[in-house]
Amino acid sequence: MSVDTKTVARIAHLARIAVEEERLEPMTAELNGILDWIEQLSEVDTDGVEPMTSAVDTKLHWRDDVVNDGDKADEILKNAPKAEYGFFAVPKVIE
Amino acid sequence: MTDKNLTRLTIAEARDGLQKGDFTARELTEAHISEVEAARKLNAYVTETPELALAMADKADARLKAGDAAKLTGIPLAIKDLYCTKDVRTTAGSKMLENFVPTYESTVTQNLFDDGAVMLGKVNMDEFAMGSSNETSFYGNTINPWKAEGSDKELVPGGSSGGSVSAVAAFTAMGATASDTGGSIRQPASFTGLVGLKPTYGRCSRWGMVAFASSLDQAGPVARTVRDTAIMMESMASYDIKDSTSVDRPVPDYEKALTGDIRGMKIGIPKEYRIDGMPDEIEKLWQQGIEWLKAAGAEIVDISLPHTKYALPAYYIVAPAEASSNLARYDGVRYTMRKEVPGGLQEMYEATRAEGFGKEVQRRIMIGTYVLSAGYYDAYYLKAQKVRTRIAEDFEKAYEKVDAILTPSCPSAAFPVGEKSNDPIAMYLNDIFTVTANMAGLPGISIPAGLDHQGLPLGLQILGPAFGEETILKVAGVMEDAAGFTATANAWWKE
Amino acid sequence: MSDMIKTGIIKGATGDWEMVMGLEVHAQVTSNAKLFSGSSTEFGSEPNSNVSLVDAAMPGMLPVINGECVRQAVRTGLALGAQINKYSVFDRKNYFYQDLPQGYQISQFKQPVVGEGIIRLDMEDGSVRDIGVERIHLEQDAGKSLHDQDPHYTFVDLNRSGVALMEIVSKPDLRTPEEAGNYVKKLRSILRYIGSCDGNMEEGSMRADVNVSVRRKGEPFGTRCELKNMNSVRFIIQAICYEAQRQVDILEAGGTIDQETRLFDANKGETRSMRSKEEAHDYRYFPDPDLLPLEFDDAFIEKCRESLPELPDEKKDRLMNELGLSAYNASVIVADKENADYYDALLAALVKGTGKSQKELAQQASNWMTSDLFGALNKASKNISHSPVSPEAGAELLGLVVDGTISGRIAKDVFEEMFESGKGAAAIVEEKGLKQVSDTGAIEAIVDDIITNNPGQVEQYRSGKDKLFGFFVGQTMKATQGKANPAVVNEILRKKLDG
């Protein structure tokens, strides 16, 4: 499978990374290089093989329904590039 | 004792010296702080924290005096800048977190500090741990303290834990935290003549560690000896209810595992690790390792891990896929960096992420986004996770017959800065021997075994079954003794 | 339009069109803490105060599942008779949005915790309709955005970020707007019965996404549009009618329907396209590597089952079959948890007060509640939970009727007074001297007077005009201001007139 510049532009948008027009071409070539190399996986017979769902053989730990966190708006907002009145502020969104 | 001598001690020696009162934690820390300052050419530290280090050292001295010292009390360490440290800037090597100051302490660093360890500073790494040469950091390349004989070329320290190994190999810290997603502890340890242990997935908590690929990331130590590595490991490991993938299992006394007795142990030699184009001297070193093990009374068993070759391409689906999602949170809203541009929210996202992420990180996010996108999930991600099952099965079968596995750590010694940075796949191939353990979630350790023809260190890797850290540490200890590796980098950075 | 609501049929220029609806209801799980963190789920707190480092997606933060949320999802599944999956998986749904700090929502995609179930609807005509439930999965809620606080910025509050939601997805089994409305009401009622969601639609504890399409009867499903985030039954019905009509208009004009997400504007009564959400419809789901599969055993499921109260359908059956209530009364009583609770308390107090059996009292209590009490509440626009007459007060009143202290007629007046003043029934009866007169002598005297004063009517009655009996009863009651015991009055009248 290989990608074209249009696909790369779509992927970049999905990933929310601005890519300048002139970078699309080289980026496409790079990605195709990697995808070609990955292609060797098709040699592996995985019929009837379950995908690995977890790298550990253990059970999910369940937390009790207890409030023991929060009440730290200052910490939450501390590193925000812009915060106002206790809110995060982002460029205006029109819905 | 002179400062220089203090920094040449192992952790085990320093611990004994501190407890006997031969020197104080403050003296030990001061000696290291001056080495940190003297080694700035290596660019190992992104953030130096000398004042904090001295304050921690004083606390350690008080503990030592009070007789309630733990194994690491007063031991100066370097902390990979992937671990969130409370009130100390944590960058993960990225511009995205240039001014990010966590309000919390990662579990691993908290464990170390609870045991009295002293933090000298935060050390450099490939951006978000994506790289094998420490050339993708926003904070510049970290340089390997080692140089080839007769050459002045700067070499890479390996990656992504490049700052960790450079700091320890240059005697600016006695040990360092590192992390290993595809080989990021073992490959740089191999490139710098150090010991690096990647534990079983779930052995160390990932809480507070900036995530790269969640199902593969694992914290671990680098140090100058197997014993030091065991000491650090014991402190770093814990069961943590804040990490759902952490395993509830008591942490053994790893130092006790170093009995030196491997008689009757079965060590597997996987034929698939003999790859085309691997330098003869690595093959030779591997043979040498086998001889050492035989001499120590181990039984050598030929084994097969048939899916070895597919681990790396599968990794380059799984890791970028998880990374593309883990790194979505860096969107210009919460962690200081935001690129202000005309337009709305989407434009801000795109501009922030284009500027905040370096080229390699962008490349991996793109691959990860693509392989998860509609219509490709089964062909890529699902396939890779099935291949992962195959790889894990290979190991399971092997460990029915053997106790541990011996392989080279890397297909080459450290290479010059810039040599592979424009060829992603050549760079990725650095991890070909290490990545299998990550894919299967198993432990592995790299120990320095010899020097190549240029006088550069080469490592051998011992792999073990899940939670077989004691086994591989034991084997590593025996090999360390046999190898008698004492070479160190000459301190050119001080000139 | 009211026709369309009941029939689900739109009479187009080219013939009839049938509506097809499916609902995705997001119900906030009743829990103290969030789905994957220990911060509070409380509503209406200071911005970003109920937020942990996990909810704000700080680097290195990891999710840990709240067992109570799992329990509530399983209980909900059991209440819908649904399949419970002992093995399910949390996935990441990846998209960028200002109120989604992780850049993904942890949800369940391929393997949800609850599979297929059924919701039984009681239609107004007394019939029932079974609507299929496709699945229930657990997922995180997003934060909240405020767009009107600043000319240049949108403000984001993460208090809701990470709150546990159950997404309850129906099959496309709904055929009329009325059914869709009833479905939401019934689901809400079940959730409130079992306490897995408070069902508060105004506060957003329950929101519905409605998928609407139209087709010619018997043809395959048409292309659907999704109406997002509806938070009232009335709006759901309005929006479906508008949307179905819009689709019919397009189709009859020879157009085609674009599958898209639309927003209902309640002020204009219209739906409009939401392109912003549509743009990147590629969520790149994959299993969340920070979590392991969600697993539990049969014992856990059994414990969940044991914790379930009597559910509305069971209760209705019991009220009808064991206590003899009419289908109408039974369904009105079980429709809301408050109604049911009120009725249970009323009946219990009445049994206690009179010493009679439930069965003897059930019908009378239900009649009083569904007519007198509901009538008064309706008139006063009051909710049953704010009724000025408590179940115990109601039982006191009915007890007076049962033991013959007052007549049913007088009871109505006493109730009116109770409803207004909040006074107790016995006190009112006492105060106003409304006690029923059962004294045979006194009533006999009055009856004698009436017979003497109305010779013509007596004559007519005795010559066969039976209907006039009512006239004598009325006169007697009038003379006693309604306080005479009707049974005694009847008996004496019969004796004197017939005898």
Ligand SMILES: [Mg+2]
């Ligand atoms: Mg939905």
Ligand SMILES: [Zn+2]
């Ligand atoms: Zn949902």
